[in-house]
Amino acid sequence: MTDPANRREIDLPAGRIRYREAGEGKPVVFVHGYLVDGRLWDGVVDRLSDRCRCIAPDWPIGAQQIAMKPDADLTPYGIAATIASFLEALDLEDVTIVGNDSGGAMSQVLVTRHPERIGRLVLTNCDTYSNFPPGPFKLMPPLVKLPGGMAVLAAPFRIGAVARAAFRPFTKNPLPPELVASWMEPGLNDSGVKRDLKKVTIGMHRRYTLEAAEKLRDSDLPLLLTWAPGDRVFPLKTAEKLAAEVPNARIVQIPDSRTFVPIDQPQRLADEIETFVGAG
Numbered sequence: 001m002t003d004p005a006n007r008r009e010i011d012l013p014a015g016r017i018r019y020r021e022a023g024e025g026k027p028v029v030f031v032h033g034y035l036v037d038g039r040l041w042d043g044v045v046d047r048l049s050d051r052c053r054c055i056a057p058d059w060p061i062g063a064q065q066i067a068m069k070p071d072a073d074l075t076p077y078g079i080a081a082t083i084a085s086f087l088e089a090l091d092l093e094d095v096t097i098v099g100n101d102s103g104g105a106m107s108q109v110l111v112t113r114h115p116e117r118i119g120r121l122v123l124t125n126c127d128t129y130s131n132f133p134p135g136p137f138k139l140m141p142p143l144v145k146l147p148g149g150m151a152v153l154a155a156p157f158r159i160g161a162v163a164r165a166a167f168r169p170f171t172k173n174p175l176p177p178e179l180v181a182s183w184m185e186p187g188l189n190d191s192g193v194k195r196d197l198k199k200v201t202i203g204m205h206r207r208y209t210l211e212a213a214e215k216l217r218d219s220d221l222p223l224l225l226t227w228a229p230g231d232r233v234f235p236l237k238t239a240e241k242l243a244a245e246v247p248n249a250r251i252v253q254i255p256d257s258r259t260f261v262p263i264d265q266p267q268r269l270a271d272e273i274e275t276f277v278g279a280g
Contacts, residue, residue, distance in 0.1 A: 007038070012082055015072055020056045024053050027052070028052045029087065030098045032061065032101070033101025033104070034062055034103075034201075034204075036061075036101070042056070043263060043267075044262045052096075052273070057086060063183040063187060063193075067192025068192070070192075075208075076203055079106045094118075099122070100126055100259070101234075101260070111216075115219075118221070121224070122225075122226060123223070123242075125231045128239070129209055131238055132205065140201050141201055141202050160180075170233070170258055170259040172258055219247070225243050228255070228261050229255060
């Protein structure tokens with residue numbers, strides 16, 4: 001996995017964003033989800049950067065090394081606006097957005113509210129419709145609104161084994177312990193990132209993905225859903241529903257993977273993205 005210290009940085013209205021860039025060609029910008037960073041995509045970037053310009057930022061979704069400005073809007077609308085400002089700052093056009101997990105929810109909000117620089121959208125297993133946040137994670141937003149709620153939520157994750165167990169359902173094989181620890185460290189120990197994480201957690205609500213799905217029904221944006229069929233967190237049926245309702249959408253199943261498709265099947269995902277970008 002790439003060392004975060006080797007990433008580039010750019011200042012945006014909401015704060016400073018660190019990112020990895022590799023390759024040349026049509027731009028592909030990756031959007032990770034909750035409590036992970038851009039290293040989620042390293043395997044895909046390594047395999048795709050000889051064919052595309054790959055950009056994998058550390059978005060402010062709870063594991064970033066740099067806190068945002070205190071007044072930064074970190075609702076899905078605000079994160080989508082930050083992604084849009086990033087595309088503008090790098091002067092990117094005809095961008096392929098690739099989203100995973102809650103980053104897929106942010107990507108749906110992005111393409112329906114800030115479509116100007118975006119040419120196509122790839123969603124791997126992610127929040128859709130009412131499944132935002134999914135399953136038992138729906139308890140988190142109301143919990144962190146309570147006095148001391150964020151501390152209660154965070155306390156178990158100070159135990160390394162608990163943190164690693166929390167990520168276990170998302171991949172076929174256990175993640176490296178040092179990677180999980182580095183993802184958890186900012187939200188546990190950096191006061192600014194803890195503030196950001198609380199904002200992000202409170203902001204997760206199905207109204208954002210329901211609104212985005214409604215707008216996508218009237219969009220001709222090319223959409224590719226690359227989905228792990230056995231994922232219990234984000235079932236295949238949710239992707240099938242979106243593929244059936246969005247006019248220019250299709251679905252590709254990527255077996256032998258779970259939620260973190262870019263970690264479980266980086267080569268297959270890179271190949272599917274390349275084909276999709278080339279077709280567009």
